[in-house]
Amino acid sequence: MRAVVYTESGESSVLELVERQSAEPGPGEVRVRIARAGVNPTDWKFRSGKMGELAFPEIVPGQDGAGVVDAVGPDVAHFAVGDRVWTMLAQHTRPGGTAQEQVVLPVENVTPLPDSASFDVGAALGVPAVTAHRALTTSEDGPDRLAPGALAGAIVLVAGGAGAVGNAAIQLASWAGATVISTVSSDEKATLAAAAGAQHTVNYREQDPVEAIRELAPDGVDIVVEVAPAQNLRLDLQVIRPRGTIAIYANNGGDEVTLSVRETFSTNARFQWVLLYTVGGAALRAAAEDITAALADGAFGVGDGHGLPLHHFPLEQTAEAHAAVEEGAVGKVLIDVT
Numbered sequence: 461m462r463a464v465v466y467t468e469s470g471e472s473s474v475l476e477l478v479e480r481q482s483a484e485p486g487p488g489e490v491r492v493r494i495a496r497a498g499v500n501p502t503d504w505k506f507r508s509g510k511m512g513e514l515a516f517p518e519i520v521p522g523q524d525g526a527g528v529v530d531a532v533g534p535d536v537a538h539f540a541v542g543d544r545v546w547t548m549l550a551q552h553t554r555p556g557g558t559a560q561e562q563v564v565l566p567v568e569n570v571t572p573l574p575d576s577a578s579f580d581v582g583a584a585l586g587v588p589a590v591t592a593h594r595a596l597t598t599s600e601d602g603p604d605r606l607a608p609g610a611l612a613g614a615i616v617l618v619a620g621g622a623g624a625v626g627n628a629a630i631q632l633a634s635w636a637g638a639t640v641i642s643t644v645s646s647d648e649k650a651t652l653a654a655a656a657g658a659q660h661t662v663n664y665r666e667q668d669p670v671e672a673i674r675e676l677a678p679d680g681v682d683i684v685v686e687v688a689p690a691q692n693l694r695l696d697l698q699v700i701r702p703r704g705t706i707a708i709y710a711n712n713g714g715d716e717v718t719l720s721v722r723e724t725f726s727t728n729a730r731f732q733w734v735l736l737y738t739v740g741g742a743a744l745r746a747a748a749e750d751i752t753a754a755l756a757d758g759a760f761g762v763g764d765g766h767g768l769p770l771h772h773f774p775l776e777q778t779a780e781a782h783a784a785v786e787e788g789a790v791g792k793v794l795i796d797v798t
């Protein structure tokens with residue numbers, strides 16, 4: 461089978477297409493024939509060496525994918541050959557990710573994909589949608605699971621709603637009944653955030669975002685889903701309602717923040733830090749179930765109509781796919797594997 465591998469960190473040119481033997485699934489594992497792989501910033505960050513030394517001598521990149529189960533290991537009760545599935549965290553603690561034709565994974569990393577959902581959407585879920593789910597389910601007064609109505613009455617502010625995680629946060633929050641406000645840096649991105657389901661968009665380059673958000677939410681917002689805290693925390697603290705949650709999942713735009721202690725504790729708000737790699741199995745399973753329910757409801761999609769333009773690359777152009785994500789492609793970068 462064909463696989464894309466790297467054996468040293470560096471630019472996307474370290475990726476090479478090779479032939480490898482397919483592995484057999486062991487106890488508690490299935491093998492998935494990958495149709496589509498999703499590319500996320502974490503893939504190029506690990507490959508580049510930004511996240512430290514390589515954990516394995518040879519790595520197939522890719523946390524996310526979608527395809528069909530083609531072999532089932534001993535003791536696996538809930539999957540059968542032919543099942544359509546989506547994957548998450550395929551490569552976190554293992555050398556083999558989704559940029560290959562067949563990947564063996566523990567069943568915990570594999571979730572049934574409803575018949576109505578395409579492989580494109582399946583490959584776009586793992587990292588972005590699970591991160592968004594976590595960010596939306598840790599508030600003091602909010603739900604710990606998402607379902608229609610779970611966020612009814614809540615106002616969610618999504619920073620950078622045209623990003624992959626931002627898009628997923630808008631779609632999931634809208635499905636759960638929240639009013640969604642999204643900040644964006646351009647009119648094009650405003651159109652995408654609105655297509656994802658944001659009722660209100662605020663172009664922070666053209667308007668004073670605090671004033672605009674306060675006008676839309678005079679009592680403040682309940683949850684902020686934050687991608688760029690170094691740039692936005694002051695804004696977040698000025699619009700969060702008492703006991704609200706500011707969920708921070710990235711350090712885009714800077715890694716250091718300075719806070720006024722008094723201004724911060726006066727909000728009675730909480731900061732929820734979010735990292736998929738340490739979030740724990742219970743949160744991952746809850747996210748997988750709720751996201752799949754949103755898919756089955758037809759409430760989660762990809763493509764222009766859902767505010768997430770797709771960019772397809774063939775497997776042999778995985779290096780170009782990584783480069784596209786690294787250069788900030790707007791939308792979702794997918795690899796057509798088989």
Ligand SMILES: NC(=O)c1ccc[n+]([C@@H]2O[C@H](COP(=O)([O-])OP(=O)(O)OC[C@H]3O[C@@H](n4cnc5c(N)ncnc54)[C@H](OP(=O)(O)O)[C@@H]3O)[C@@H](O)[C@H]2O)c1
Nearest residue numbers: 501591620623624625644645688709710712713734735736
């Ligand atoms: N913690 C986790 O587990 C986790 C999970 C997934 C992703 N992440 C991280 O989250 C970040 C976003 O991932 P993604 O896949 O959503 O990326 P993406 O599709 O490239 O979106 C990033 C968005 O961030 C916004 N942004 C705001 N300030 C920015 C700045 N100073 N520089 C760059 N972008 C800025 C941009 O929107 P505007 O131009 O409208 O501001 C952009 O649309 C990445 O750093 C990724 O590594 C973390």
